[in-house]
Every structure is written in structure tokens, then in C-alpha cells.
Amino acid sequence: xxxxxxxTKTLSEEFWSGVVSPLMFSIAGDLIESRMARxxxxxAGLKSLETERFFRLFGGQVYLNSRILEEIVKLIPSMFVTxxxxxxxxxxxxxxxxxxxxxxxSPTTLRIMLxxxxxxxxxxxxxxxxxxxxxxxxxxxxxxxxxxxxxxxxDTGALLDRSRLLLRQMxxxxxxxxxxxxxxxxxxxxxxxxxxxxxEDPQGELAAALTVGMDGIKTFExxxxxxxxxxxxxxxxxxxDLFRKHRGKSLLRALRGxxxxxxxxxxxxxxxxxxxxxxxxxxxIMYPTWRESPDMVLDMIRINLGSDxxxxxxxxxxxxxxxxxxxxxxxxxxxxxxxxxxxxxxxxLMYSQKYFVIRENMRYYSDFFLEQFRRLYLEIGRRxxxxxxxxxxxxxxxxxxxxxxxxxxKGLRVGERAEQRRREYRQYxxxxxxxxxxxxxRLHALPRPPRVKSIALQGQAASHGFVxxxxxxxxxxxxxxxxxxxxxxxxxxxxxxxxxxxxxxAGIVIEAGGFLSHGSIVAREYGIPxxxxxxxILERVRTGDRLLLDTESKxxxxxxx
Numbered sequence: 001x002x003x004x005x006x007x008t009k010t011l012s013e014e015f016w017s018g019v020v021s022p023l024m025f026s027i028a029g030d031l032i033e034s035r036m037a038r039x040x041x042x043x044a045g046l047k048s049l050e051t052e053r054f055f056r057l058f059g060g061q062v063y064l065n066s067r068i069l070e071e072i073v074k075l076i077p078s079m080f081v082t083x084x085x086x087x088x089x090x091x092x093x094x095x096x097x098x099x100x101x102x103x104x105x106s107p108t109t110l111r112i113m114l115x116x117x118x119x120x121x122x123x124x125x126x127x128x129x130x131x132x133x134x135x136x137x138x139x140x141x142x143x144x145x146x147x148x149x150x151x152x153x154x155d156t157g158a159l160l161d162r163s164r165l166l167l168r169q170m171x172x173x174x175x176x177x178x179x180x181x182x183x184x185x186x187x188x189x190x191x192x193x194x195x196x197x198x199x200e201d202p203q204g205e206l207a208a209a210l211t212v213g214m215d216g217i218k219t220f221e222x223x224x225x226x227x228x229x230x231x232x233x234x235x236x237x238x239x240x241d242l243f244r245k246h247r248g249k250s251l252l253r254a255l256r257g258x259x260x261x262x263x264x265x266x267x268x269x270x271x272x273x274x275x276x277x278x279x280x281x282x283x284x285i286m287y288p289t290w291r292e293s294p295d296m297v298l299d300m301i302r303i304n305l306g307s308d309x310x311x312x313x314x315x316x317x318x319x320x321x322x323x324x325x326x327x328x329x330x331x332x333x334x335x336x337x338x339x340x341x342x343x344x345x346x347x348x349l350m351y352s353q354k355y356f357v358i359r360e361n362m363r364y365y366s367d368f369f370l371e372q373f374r375r376l377y378l379e380i381g382r383r384x385x386x387x388x389x390x391x392x393x394x395x396x397x398x399x400x401x402x403x404x405x406x407x408x409x410k411g412l413r414v415g416e417r418a419e420q421r422r423r424e425y426r427q428y429x430x431x432x433x434x435x436x437x438x439x440x441x442r443l444h445a446l447p448r449p450p451r452v453k454s455i456a457l458q459g460q461a462a463s464h465g466f467v468x469x470x471x472x473x474x475x476x477x478x479x480x481x482x483x484x485x486x487x488x489x490x491x492x493x494x495x496x497x498x499x500x501x502x503x504x505x506a507g508i509v510i511e512a513g514g515f516l517s518h519g520s521i522v523a524r525e526y527g528i529p530x531x532x533x534x535x536x537i538l539e540r541v542r543t544g545d546r547l548l549l550d551t552e553s554k555x556x557x558x559x560x561x
Contacts, residue, residue, distance in 0.1 A: 014516070022057070054068055090435075129354045154379075199327075199332050217357055218361050224310045227307055229304075230305045232268055238260075459533050460515075462510075471558075480498050485504040490509045492538060493517070508529070511535065
């Protein structure tokens with residue numbers, strides 16, 4: 001194994017795909033490092049790693065220190081080190097990890113478990129999902145009791161104090177949800193492995209159905225609400241005519257006009273935004289929330305006119321899941337040691353489903369805090385814009401929270417730094433960074449592949465099926481609003497806020513992400529053929545190119561228009 005520190009973005013792409021702003025990185029990165037990484041290192045007894053950096057930002061992409069991950073995974077019982085988990089590591093160290101054999105009852109494992117119980121009683125899978133439910137209740141109560149404040153009425157010191165308070169509150173949330181994320185990535189593949197070995201499911205089709213049609217997933221609940229709003233609009237001829245003739249901001253102006261503002265649809269729409277307006281239109285704090293840009297939400301409703309796919313899908317997928325559960329249970333009970341095998345499989349399945357829901361809901365509740373951070377820092381940015389320190393208020397996202405505090409308390413000159421970073425980030429959107437880097441890797445543009453008439457690219461099947469259709473390339477949140485039903489969506493990643501549009505896709509092709517990434521989950525829920533980890537797809541395809549997506553052969557063929 002190489003002696004250099006290897007940094008990988010494969011795992012971080014599950015949560016931080018795409019370009020990440022310095023402000024977002026300094027908030028979320030510091031929280032995850034202190035509440036998750038350092039805590040995990042202490043629990044594992046790896047004192048020698050406590051001073052090592054866990055994250056770094058390179059070309060606007062988040063990278064993780066693979067050495068720390070490797071040392072932690074080497075302590076995990078081998079039965080939980082699945083191929084899905086190994087995928088997150090550079091090839092250089094995958095072989096080292098896969099060759100390790102650690103027993104569930106080894107002295108090291110028992111010492112770590114004892115240490116875990118002493119340091120964090122909520123860590124265990126039979127406690128953690130309950131702790132998550134309690135934490136969510138607290139967040140909802142916090143929101144009802146005046147979570148939001150009028151930032152414009154606060155002085156600079158009070159704004160900074162509020163930032164520190166939000167960091168503590170979001171950190172408390174991460175203390176609980178971190179374990180849920182870990183369990184999701186442990187029990188989900190473990191259940192699939194047991195289904196393959198004991199449940200006569202060699203292709204994994206039954207295992208793939210075990211987490212569809214689940215209740216309580218906020219993203220899909222919101223999607224059904226979007227469809228209900230679309231149905232409400234269809235019931236009003238005048239409103240339906242507006243949706244057909246207008247888009248975006250002109251549609252919003254009409255809705256706020258005297259003829260529409262007191263109607264049933266307007267009341268339902270503003271109530272919807274009151275519940276879910278904290279959602280972001282992208283994965284970073286640099287993007288506006290639904291509350292800030294309601295015109296984009298109206299466009300999502302427009303795209304969903306005449307659609308009831310989400311409601312029908314829930315009913316169909318729920319039945320599909322129940323059939324898969326019954327069939328696998330029957331197969332597992334057969335033969336030698338049927339009863340203990342059945343008990344172990346049932347336990348793994350229960351935790352897989354519980355933490356699957358937590359994994360998908362984590363972002364929804366994180367956005368409660370991130371919206372407050374955005375409002376706070378935009379207020380500082382607006383004040384600096386008035387004072388001439390920043391060209392645009394939103395340029396504050398190109399500074400770290402430490403730099404913002406330095407600008408507020410020490411007179412740090414923030415304008416030039418923000419301007420330089422804004423220019424750099426404009427370039428980052430068009431650069432592709434390597435999956436693995438070292439400390440001395442330099443950023444440079446990769447050569448564009450030649451445009452050929454037809455080419456096939458390989459990926460991993462996230463949801464089975466075959467489909468052909470025109471490509472729709474999505475690079476920014478606003479691109480999603482140009483999407484038309486029947487197109488095959490092509491993107492580096494997908495965001496939960498895009499789900500109302502994604503549900504109408506004929507197919508999904510994603511450059512990054514794993515089996516539990518959002519695009520994969522949406523594809524399985526709605527029965528959409530999908531490939532993930534399709535290296536180089538964004539460099540080779542353009543909107544309008546014809547795609548043939550075949551998950552059986554794990555290929556997508558591009559026919560140039």
C-alpha cells in the first residue's frame with residue numbers, strides 16, 4: 001500500500017455530490033468531522049489518528065481521508081464489510097480490507113462495543129431509530145416555538161451568537177443521525193447478501209424490492225402533495241389555463257393577483273410552502289430554498305399536471321414489497337438451520353427498512369438548520385453589500401464561517417477573497433476531479449473525449465429495466481424545470497428536491513452515487529430503469545441525444561443527434 005495519504009470522494013458523493021461552497025463545507029464539514037469522525041476515532045481507540053484531517057476540499061469537491069476510513073473499517077466484524085462498503089475505498093486499499101477477518105466476538109470487537117455503550121447509549125441499532133424519532137419530534141417542536149428569527153433586527157454579535165447556537169443544535173441532530181446512516185449502509189447490503197445466500201435470490205431482484213413502498217419517507221410524501229396540488233389546479237379551469245400559458249415568475253405573479261390569491265389552490269400552495277419551504281433547490285447552501293423561490297415549485301406542479309404516478313406507485317410498490325418479504329421468508333426457512341436463519345434474516349430486514357427511511361429523511365431535517373444558516377449569512381452578506389465590502393450578498397457563500405466571523409470582528413478584507421473564489425468556482429463547474437487524489441495532486445482540466453456517432457458506457461444497475469428515449473442533461477437546479485416526461489435524465493447526481501420531476505423520467509443515468517443514493521432510491525420507488533456510476537456520461541452526452549439504457553447489460557448507448 002502507498003505511504004501517501006489517499007483522499008477519496010466516492011463516499012462523500014453519496015451526500016455531497018457536485019460542487020460544494022466554502023461556507024457549506026466549513027459548516028457541515030466541521031460538524032461531521034467533530035461529531036462523527038473524531039467521535040468514531042475515539043470510540044475505536046485509534047488515538048494516533050485524532051490529529052489527522054478527515055476532509056479536504058479540492059476543486060470544489062469534498063474528499064475523505066481513506067486512511068482513517070480504512071483503520072476504522074478494519075475493526076468492523078467481517079460479516080458487515082460488504083462489497084457495497086468496499087466500493088467507497090480506493091482500489092489501492094480495497095484488497096487490504098477485504099483480506100481482513102474480524103470475528104463478531106473477537107476481543108477487539110467486544111472492547112469497542114463496551115466503549116460505545118459507555119460513551120453513547122444511543123449508538124446501538126435497537127436504540128438509535130428510537131432516538132432519531134425523539135430528535136425529529138424536538139426539531140418539530142423547535143420550529144413551532146419560533147425557530148426562525150428576524151435576522152435584520154439583530155446586530156452583528158447576535159448574528160454570530162445565533163450561528164454558534166445553530167451549530168450546537170445541528171450537531172446534536174448529527175450525533176443521532178450519524179449512526180442511522182452507518183446502519184443503513186450496513187444492514188441494507190447485509191440483507192441483500194442473506195437474501196442471495198439463503199433466499200434463492202441470485203440476481204437480487206427480491207432484495208431490491210424490500211425497501212420500496214415504505215411509509216414515512218418525506219421525499220415521497222411531498223411528491224404526493226405536489227400531485228394533489230396539480231390535481232387541485234386541474235379542477236379550476238381559469239387556473240389550469242394559467243398553468244398552460246405561464247411559467248415560473250409570471251405564474252407566481254398571477255397567483256398573487258386578486259383573482260387567484262384567495263382561491264383554494266393558493267391557500268393550499270402557501271400552506272404547503274409553510275410545511276416544506278425549508279427544502280433547498282440544490283444540495284448546497286448557495287442555492288435558494290423553496291420558500292425563497294416559490295416560482296420553481298409552481299413549475300414542478302405544472303410539470304405534474306395530469307400525473308398520479310406517485311400515488312399509484314406507493315400502492316403498487318407496497319404490494320411488491322410484501323410479496324418479496326413473504327417469498328424470501330419462505331425460502332429462508334427451508335432446509336438446515338431454517339429457524340435461526342429466519343430469525344437473523346428478519347432482524348436484518350427490520351433494521352434495513354428502519355434505517356433506510358432514516359437515511360432518506362436525514363436531508364429533509366438537516367435542511368431545517370441549513371435554511372437558518374443561509375438566512376443568517378445572507379443577512380451579513382446584504383450588510384456587506386451595502387457597505388461595499390461585497391459585490392453581491394450571495395458572495396458570502398464563497399467564504400468560510402471563520403472568514404465571515406473574521407470579517408465581522410477583526411475587519412478581515414473579505415471582498416477580494418470572495419471575488420477570487422467566485423471566479424474559481426465558475427471554473428469548477430466545468431472541471432472533472434479524479435476519484436482519488438494525494439496531497440500533491442494539482443487541479444487541471446481533463447481533455448474532452450472525442451464526439452463519436454455512437455458509444456456505449458458501463459455502469460451499475462440501480463433499478464432494473466430497458467428503455468430508450470431522448471437525453472435531458474441536468475447540471476443546475478434550474479435545468480430540471482426544462483425536463484419533459486419521457487426523457488432520460490442524465491446528471492452527476494440527483495437531489496431530493498428534484499423528485500417531483502424525476503418521477504416522470506423514462507430512465508435515469510447518474511455519474512456518481514451508490515445503491516442508497518437518492519437517484520437510486522427514486523428509481524426503484526417509481527420503477528424507473530436506472531444506471532449509476534456511469535463514468536464520463538456528462539462529458540459525452542448532450543440534451544437531445546438518443547439513449548438506449550439496458551440495466552441487464554449495465555450499459556447506456558448514446559446515439560448522437
